[in-house]
Amino acid sequence: xxxxxxxxxxxxxxxxxxxxxxxxxxxxxxxxxxxxxxxxxxxxxxxxxxxxxxxxxxxxxxxxxxxxxxxxxxxxxxxxxxxxxxxxxxxxxxxxxxxxxxxxxxxxxxxxxxxxxxx
Amino acid sequence: xxxxxxxxxxxxxxxxxxxxxxxxxxxxxxxxxxxxxxxxxxxxxxxxxxxxxxxxxxxxxxxxxxxxxxxxxxxxxxxxxxxxxxxxxxxxxxxxxxxxxxxxxxxxxxxxxxxxxxxxxxxxxxxxxxxxxxxxxxxxxxxxxxxxxxxxxxxxxxxxxxxxxxxxxxxxxxxxxxxxxxxxxxxxxxxxxxxxxxxxxxxxxxxxxxxxxxxxxxxxxxxxxxxxxxxxxxxxxxxxxxxxxxxxxxxxxxxxxxxxxxxxxxxxxxxxxxxxxxxxxxxxxxxxxxxxxxxxxxxxxxxxxxxxxxxxxxxxxxxxxxxxxxxxxxxxxxxxxxxxxxxxxxxxxxxxxxxxxxxxxxxxxxxxxxxxxxxxxxxxxxxxxxxxxxxxxxxxxxxxxxxxxxxxxxxxxxxxxxxxxxxxxxxxxxxxxxxxxxxxxxxxxxxxxxxxxxxxxxxxxxxxxxxxxxxxxxxxx
Numbered sequence: 001x002x003x004x005x006x007x008x009x010x011x012x013x014x015x016x017x018x019x020x021x022x023x024x025x026x027x028x029x030x031x032x033x034x035x036x037x038x039x040x041x042x043x044x045x046x047x048x049x050x051x052x053x054x055x056x057x058x059x060x061x062x063x064x065x066x067x068x069x070x071x072x073x074x075x076x077x078x079x080x081x082x083x084x085x086x087x088x089x090x091x092x093x094x095x096x097x098x099x100x101x102x103x104x105x106x107x108x109x110x111x112x113x114x115x116x117x118x119x
Numbered sequence: 120x121x122x123x124x125x126x127x128x129x130x131x132x133x134x135x136x137x138x139x140x141x142x143x144x145x146x147x148x149x150x151x152x153x154x155x156x157x158x159x160x161x162x163x164x165x166x167x168x169x170x171x172x173x174x175x176x177x178x179x180x181x182x183x184x185x186x187x188x189x190x191x192x193x194x195x196x197x198x199x200x201x202x203x204x205x206x207x208x209x210x211x212x213x214x215x216x217x218x219x220x221x222x223x224x225x226x227x228x229x230x231x232x233x234x235x236x237x238x239x240x241x242x243x244x245x246x247x248x249x250x251x252x253x254x255x256x257x258x259x260x261x262x263x264x265x266x267x268x269x270x271x272x273x274x275x276x277x278x279x280x281x282x283x284x285x286x287x288x289x290x291x292x293x294x295x296x297x298x299x300x301x302x303x304x305x306x307x308x309x310x311x312x313x314x315x316x317x318x319x320x321x322x323x324x325x326x327x328x329x330x331x332x333x334x335x336x337x338x339x340x341x342x343x344x345x346x347x348x349x350x351x352x353x354x355x356x357x358x359x360x361x362x363x364x365x366x367x368x369x370x371x372x373x374x375x376x377x378x379x380x381x382x383x384x385x386x387x388x389x390x391x392x393x394x395x396x397x398x399x400x401x402x403x404x405x406x407x408x409x410x411x412x413x414x415x416x417x418x419x420x421x422x423x424x425x426x427x428x429x430x431x432x433x434x435x436x437x438x439x440x441x442x443x444x445x446x447x448x449x450x451x452x453x454x455x456x457x458x459x460x461x462x463x464x465x466x467x468x469x470x471x472x473x474x475x476x477x478x479x480x481x482x483x484x485x486x487x488x489x490x491x492x493x494x495x496x497x498x499x500x501x502x503x504x505x506x507x508x509x510x511x512x513x514x515x516x517x518x519x520x521x522x523x524x525x526x527x528x529x530x531x532x533x534x535x536x537x538x539x540x541x542x543x544x545x546x547x548x549x550x551x552x553x554x555x556x557x558x559x560x561x562x563x564x565x566x567x568x569x570x571x572x573x574x575x576x577x578x579x580x581x582x583x584x585x586x587x588x589x590x591x592x593x594x595x596x
Binding site: 026106 | 305313452501
């Protein structure tokens with residue numbers, strides 16, 4: 001997913017009061033902490049913040065939001081609609097057999113693994 | 120950007136920003152370049168166990184169940200020599216309001232912020248602590264900002280951390296999401312300056328005292344049920360607060376013989392601040408990337424003297440592989456009916472191997488569980504690993520290569536721990552102490568402090584310093 005850095009006709013719009021996401025650069029490449037390794041040195045430190053849009057806007061254009069903590073923050077509108085899409089993912093065949101195999105092993109164990117309350 | 124918000128100038132004024140944001144003076148505890156009055160600081164700036172209990176009662180924190188893992192214990196006994204295989208128990212910290220033991224720390228920090236009249240709280244953390252602070256802030260009607268490292272430069276987010284963003288926002292907090300880098304701290308400083316919020320640091324004395332109830336409770340629970348103290352308490356180790364607070368609590372309960380064992384996922388070879396490596400690890404905490412640096416130099420954080428001092432309390436330190444923890448997560452769900460997250464399962468993986476060392480009548484406690492869900496789950500993490508070029512297969516866990524190959528065990532008997540040489544870490548700590556402070560001579564008081572801080576004899580410390588060209592002045596030992 002890339003961040004649009006120029007508004008165009010197809011970019012999504014938001015209305016004042018919508019909960020949106022803005023983006024800005026905190027530290028450009030070259031102005032970062034001296035402790036970062038070389039690969040990180042080459043890229044900027046970027047930031048995304050969500051809050052309620054203070055005016056109508058369009059992705060790629062300037063926007064100011066009020067955050068849940070009451071701060072006003074300016075940046076580029078990066079998402080007119082926010083959401084969370086992280087999920088679980090496909091089954092992992094390498095893990096799939098573990099439970100079955102161990103159940104069988106338990107059934108063979110002294111005590112049989114059958115009655116929990118006899119311990 | 121103005122000159123005053125540049126990285127260097129903000130870091131130059133960090134002491135002033137921190138002083139205002141913590142409401143805590145550290146100077147009175149400092150004894151020298153090297154030594155400070157740790158117990159004095161914990162006593163004066165921390166809260167008593169009774170007070171912590173009361174604070175935690177107010178917001179539904181603590182008094183979590185101790186669960187016995189009967190089926191896993193059976194399997195341990197099957198893979199141990201005859202008569203061996205200690206009883207495995209787990210303290211179900213996922214029962215806390217935001218789903219982890221971090222609520223114990225957050226409850227005291229946020230209470231303290233409210234007491235001191237701050238308008239809000241801020242925490243710089245990509246982990247459960249952020250959600251814990253947000254949850255407590257919601258209960259105490261304080262505003263909240265959580266600053267997280269979430270993305271690499273491709274804007275790919277570590278799924279576990281994205282889940283943390285979601286959770287913090289669910290509690291009404293503002294979340295500031297950053298790309299990878301140590302400048303998380305710099306951003307937190309800027310925000311503290313702007314908002315005058317309280318810095319709910321992970322490393323304050325009151326935060327650490329919040330964890331003491333965990334150690335105390337688990338000892339009481341084991342005694343009540345089994346009539347003896349736990350032989351081993353296995354604690355997932357990253358920043359050191361978990362180990363420190365739990366050990367202090369267990370000691371306050373009089374469990375002087377319980378062995379405190381830290382456990383971390385081995386991520387050696389990966390750089391924690393690297394844009395490339397960031398999304399090639401499947402664990403965001405409880406790993407050696409924090410565990411080793413924080414043990415060998417605790418005073419590297421957002422407070423002048425860290426209250427989390429793991430070498431002071433660790434009796435042993437072991438590592439497990441990423442593959443071990445995924446396997447154990449599956450085993451816990453399928454054999455014990457508990458779906459729990461990676462932080463606690465890191466200790467469980469270690470505890471399974473460690474329990475084999477002990478006779479059947481001993482007790483081994485896994486000191487925490489955490490919640491799990493989208494992003495945190497093994498399916499999410501292993502899918503993510505594959506998409507980022509990491510190979511996932513079954514085999515001998517010894518073949519795990521962090522960042523390149525995750526090997527999931529094929530058999531329960533393959534679960535092992537790798538012992539970390541604590542003496543080597545102690546010497547590393549001494550080396551860091553000398554390098555950071557620039558001292559060339561130390562006093563007997565410094566020796567006393569150092570031997571307590573690394574849990575070693577004064578002779579060990581004197582020898583270690585001697586090898587670094589630092590000698591003791593003042594008197595003979």
